[in-house]
Amino acid sequence: xxxxxxxxxxxxxxxxxxxxxxxxxxxxxxxxxxxxxxxxxxxxxxxxxxxxxxxxxxxxxxxxxxxxxxxxxxxxxxxxxxxxxxxxxxxxxxxxxxxxxxxxxxxxxxxxxxxxxxxxxxxxxxxxxxxxxxxxxxxxxxxxxxxxxxxxxxxxxxxxxxxxxxxxxxxxxxxxxxxxxxxxxxxxxxxxxxxxxxxxxxxxxxxxxxxxxxxxxxxxxxxxxxxxxxxxxxxxxxxxxxxxxxxxxxxxxxxxxxxxxxxxxxxxxxxxxxxxxxxxxxxxx
Numbered sequence: 001x002x003x004x005x006x007x008x009x010x011x012x013x014x015x016x017x018x019x020x021x022x023x024x025x026x027x028x029x030x031x032x033x034x035x036x037x038x039x040x041x042x043x044x045x046x047x048x049x050x051x052x053x054x055x056x057x058x059x060x061x062x063x064x065x066x067x068x069x070x071x072x073x074x075x076x077x078x079x080x081x082x083x084x085x086x087x088x089x090x091x092x093x094x095x096x097x098x099x100x101x102x103x104x105x106x107x108x109x110x111x112x113x114x115x116x117x118x119x120x121x122x123x124x125x126x127x128x129x130x131x132x133x134x135x136x137x138x139x140x141x142x143x144x145x146x147x148x149x150x151x152x153x154x155x156x157x158x159x160x161x162x163x164x165x166x167x168x169x170x171x172x173x174x175x176x177x178x179x180x181x182x183x184x185x186x187x188x189x190x191x192x193x194x195x196x197x198x199x200x201x202x203x204x205x206x207x208x209x210x211x212x213x214x215x216x217x218x219x220x221x222x223x224x225x226x227x228x229x230x231x232x233x234x235x236x237x238x239x240x241x242x243x244x245x246x247x248x249x250x251x252x253x254x255x256x257x258x259x260x261x262x263x264x265x266x267x268x269x270x271x272x273x274x275x276x277x278x279x280x281x282x283x284x285x
Contacts, residue, residue, distance in 0.1 A: 021059060029056045048072065061087040067103075073229075077134040081105045098122075106132040108147070118155060125150035130168075146171040154200075162200040169193055185252035190214050203227065207237075217241025221273070231278040238285055239271040 033055040040050045049072050054065035064084035070077050084103040098113035108128030114121050126149055131142040148168040155161045171194075175186035196209035196219075203226075209219040221237030248256065262269045262284045275281035 024057050025059060027057050029054060032057060032062075048078070060089055061085070061099075074231075076138075079105065079133070081110070106130070107145075121154040123150070123152045123154070142171070142173060148194075161202075162198075164196075164198040164200070166196040166198075167194070185250075186255065187247070187250040189247070200225070211241070214244050214247040215241050216244075223277075231276065233277045235273050235275055235277065235280055237273040239273065240268055240285070242268050 033052055036052050036055055037050075040052070049070045051068045051070075052064055052066070053068070054063075056063045056065075064086070065082065067079075067081045067084060068077065069079040081103045082105070084101065086099065086101045088099055098115040100111070100113045102109065102111040104110070105125070106129045109126045110123065110128075111126075112121060112123035127147045128150065129145045130136050130148050131145050136142060146168060148166060150164070150166050152162060152164040168191075170192055171190075173189040173191070175188075191211050191213035193212040194209070196207060198205055198207045200206075203224065205223040205225055207219065207221060207223065211217045211219075217239060218241065219237060219239045221235070221239075224234035224236070226232040226234070243251070243259075251259075259269055262271055264270050270285040272283045272285040273280050274283070
């Protein structure tokens with residue numbers, strides 16, 4: 001008798017599942033795309049615009065051809081992700097294994113999963129070319145591709161919290177095409193390693209970072225996130241470091257004089273960075 005009851009429940013469950021699945025698979029992609037874009041418009045701030053292109057349902061999830069995020073105030077592209085693949089397996093959902101997803105972004109591969117108990121998003125980025133990110137590319141400080149690996153974990157509660165790890169090896173920073181090129185001589189800066197750990201809590205991003213190469217440095221501090229206007233986020237950052245002897249010989253004497261004004265008795269450069277992301281204020285620490 002009990003076996004028959006369980007079998008009946010199982011059959012009913014499968015019937016409901018396949019009925020819902022048939023409805024899902026028959027939703028026209030253009031209508032699903034329109035609906036998703038309308039939902040996002042209602043949920044996002046006036047500063048950012050998120051657009052989905054070619055959202056196609058499939059039996060185990062959804063495929064999205066493109067997601068474009070732009071800053072409406074500055075009319076700048078922030079992120080362009082392509083070939084997003086989201087798996088929605090009801091059995092994985094019930095067992096809290098999460099909803100996995102993957103995408104391509106600036107020659108890198110993004111993979112991760114969304115979990116619900118607690119609600120958490122885990123994101124891994126492998127070999128993203130940060131030079132292709134518009135906000136970075138427009139500065140023209142990276143003459144060649146720079147690839148980074150990023151691991152992050154976001155806990156979605158009433159207040160967003162996150163842990164972020166960033167690492168990149170062997171890349172150059174060039175100032176040849178920046179607005180400083182006609183003022184002072186700034187040779188290409190070669191870094192063998194850049195690493196950063198960050199923790200986001202209550203709109204406060206606490207960071208610890210270090211670099212090795214032409215400049216050996218340690219950076220610590222807090223970024224006070226302004227969720228409405230990210231460029232107005234406040235800065236409270238301390239940085240200390242020193243230049244390699246080889247790099248010092250290449251730097252314009254005027255630059256060295258400026259840097260010396262930030263040195264302590266041991267010859268180490270120590271900075272305190274305040275102000276905002278848009279208008280940082282740099283002082284001797």
